[in-house]
Amino acid sequence: MKINPYLVLGVSLFLIPSLQAQVKTSLKLEEAIHMAWDKSNEVSLADSKVLTKSLEVQSVKNHMYPDLKVAGQYQRLTNAKVDLQSSGSGTEGAPAVDQLLLGQVTASLPIFSGFKLRNNVKASNHLYEAETAYALQTKEEVALKVVNFYAHLYKAQQTIALITENKKSAQQRVTDFIELEKNGIIPRNDLLKAKLQVSKLQLSLDNAISDLNTVNFELTNFLKLDPKTIVEVREGDFADFEMTGVPTTDQTALSNRKDLEAIQLQQKASLDKIAAAKGGYYPSLSLVGGYTTLDLKNVITVQNAMNVGVGVSYDLGGILKNGTAVKLAKSQAEELKNNEEMLTDYIKIEVKRAMEGYELALKQEQVYREATDQATENYRIIKDKYDNGLSDTNDLLEADVEQLESKINQTLSRANSIQKYYALLSASGQLNQTFNLSKI
Numbered sequence: 001m002k003i004n005p006y007l008v009l010g011v012s013l014f015l016i017p018s019l020q021a022q023v024k025t026s027l028k029l030e031e032a033i034h035m036a037w038d039k040s041n042e043v044s045l046a047d048s049k050v051l052t053k054s055l056e057v058q059s060v061k062n063h064m065y066p067d068l069k070v071a072g073q074y075q076r077l078t079n080a081k082v083d084l085q086s087s088g089s090g091t092e093g094a095p096a097v098d099q100l101l102l103g104q105v106t107a108s109l110p111i112f113s114g115f116k117l118r119n120n121v122k123a124s125n126h127l128y129e130a131e132t133a134y135a136l137q138t139k140e141e142v143a144l145k146v147v148n149f150y151a152h153l154y155k156a157q158q159t160i161a162l163i164t165e166n167k168k169s170a171q172q173r174v175t176d177f178i179e180l181e182k183n184g185i186i187p188r189n190d191l192l193k194a195k196l197q198v199s200k201l202q203l204s205l206d207n208a209i210s211d212l213n214t215v216n217f218e219l220t221n222f223l224k225l226d227p228k229t230i231v232e233v234r235e236g237d238f239a240d241f242e243m244t245g246v247p248t249t250d251q252t253a254l255s256n257r258k259d260l261e262a263i264q265l266q267q268k269a270s271l272d273k274i275a276a277a278k279g280g281y282y283p284s285l286s287l288v289g290g291y292t293t294l295d296l297k298n299v300i301t302v303q304n305a306m307n308v309g310v311g312v313s314y315d316l317g318g319i320l321k322n323g324t325a326v327k328l329a330k331s332q333a334e335e336l337k338n339n340e341e342m343l344t345d346y347i348k349i350e351v352k353r354a355m356e357g358y359e360l361a362l363k364q365e366q367v368y369r370e371a372t373d374q375a376t377e378n379y380r381i382i383k384d385k386y387d388n389g390l391s392d393t394n395d396l397l398e399a400d401v402e403q404l405e406s407k408i409n410q411t412l413s414r415a416n417s418i419q420k421y422y423a424l425l426s427a428s429g430q431l432n433q434t435f436n437l438s439k440i
Contacts, residue, residue: 024230028237029150032223033143033435039224040142046135053128060124064117066109075100095298106290108311116279123272130265136432137258143435144426149219151419154233156212158411163208166404167201174198190393197397238418246358246421247428250351256429257347263340270333277329280322283314347427354420354427361420365413368406375399375406 027035037043077098110117177191220229247253254260289308295301382399385391425431 023226023228024232025225026232026234026237029147030435032150032219032231033146035223036142036146037139040222042138042142043135046138050128050131050135053124053131057121057124057128060117060120064110064121066107068107069105071102071104071106073100073102075102097297097299099297101293101295103293104290105292107288109287110284111287111310112285113279113282115282116276119272119276119279123269123276126265126269126272130262130269133258133262133265137262140258140426140429140432143431144422145222146219147419147422147426147431149215149222150233150238151415152215153212153219153231154235154238154415155412156208156215157233158415159208159408160205160212162404162407162411163201163205166400167198167205170194170198170201170400186393193393193397197401235414238415247351247424247430248355250348250428252430253347253351253428254344258429260340260343260347263336263343267333267336267340270329270336274326274329274333277322277325280315280325281319283312286311286313350427351424354424358417358420358424361413361417365410365417368410368413372403372406372410375403379403 077100174191174194177186177194180186181188181191216229216231217227219225219231220227225231287308288311290306292305292307293303294305379399379402382391382395386393386396422431422434425434
């Protein structure tokens, strides 16, 4: 048979775009998490805040350095009247004064300011460290978010695979029942029940596909991948290790949680601010120096006039006002202390829930594994009875549904156990360590 080359070209041009429309890819969970750390908006925002705090530290430190100012003036004078008084008895004509030149260099170095500068620097350093801890906590939350995406995606893909496989068997049963019904071996009602099961499976499959598409889009959007990318998750991609080193107390969380560390650092900064506010009760002392040159035409010329000394300032009115600033700093410190206690209680509860959730997931996984064996054996027995005329279609279809549900539950329970394991690590502040997070 002769094949039309133009037809082949047309079919190729039609199929190529559809093949390129979707790209399947497989990423290990660790790769996806590192990708999220590099590209997610949440991490980028956290890193920007850390950079801002580091610049604020440098800005506060700049106040400890000398102030150096250079100023120069040139002024043209018009109709200036100059009266020169002299101790001599004679008088002379007034000089013509029509211009002024003035140049100054001044320097000031703070020596003592009631320890305000030193405490402000300490406070800004603690706030920078707190923001760094918050950034690490953000990465912890981003990692758990990717874990949840992978768990949901894996569950949806496995559910689709199981339903699709069961649907094929159900469709074959319908085909067989059609022939049996034609030959009068089974009533039409049994055929309709078999078709109804296929319809129900199709509805379940459509729901699972819709769920899969939604989660896949959310994941690719979060990882900044092409929206047409299809991420295929295998169990080996999701977890290729034994779930060991499971935390059993909340002490690990209290020593590892970065959000708790951040609020503790903020509390230290608040104590530094109290000390800085109290510095307003003391005078300020600074070392000053300068250089001046001046030329008032036809009147006076000053060159190389250098000066050095000590400057003292005491804001007497500020002493009365400073009490409010100290009270404000103490109140903010008290707020942070209360927040720390509340967060500590919340972490203990979160860890307890995570531990119970993980233990429950392991127990459910064992039960579902046994239930799958039982449902499989039950279907085999019912099928034998049905083939020998000892069981009806209802029993067969019911056993088939139970077998499918047990397989789905077993698959989902395995993914749920892995998900709960990662959630427990996150609650204990150890998820970043699991995926080898480098220091910021």
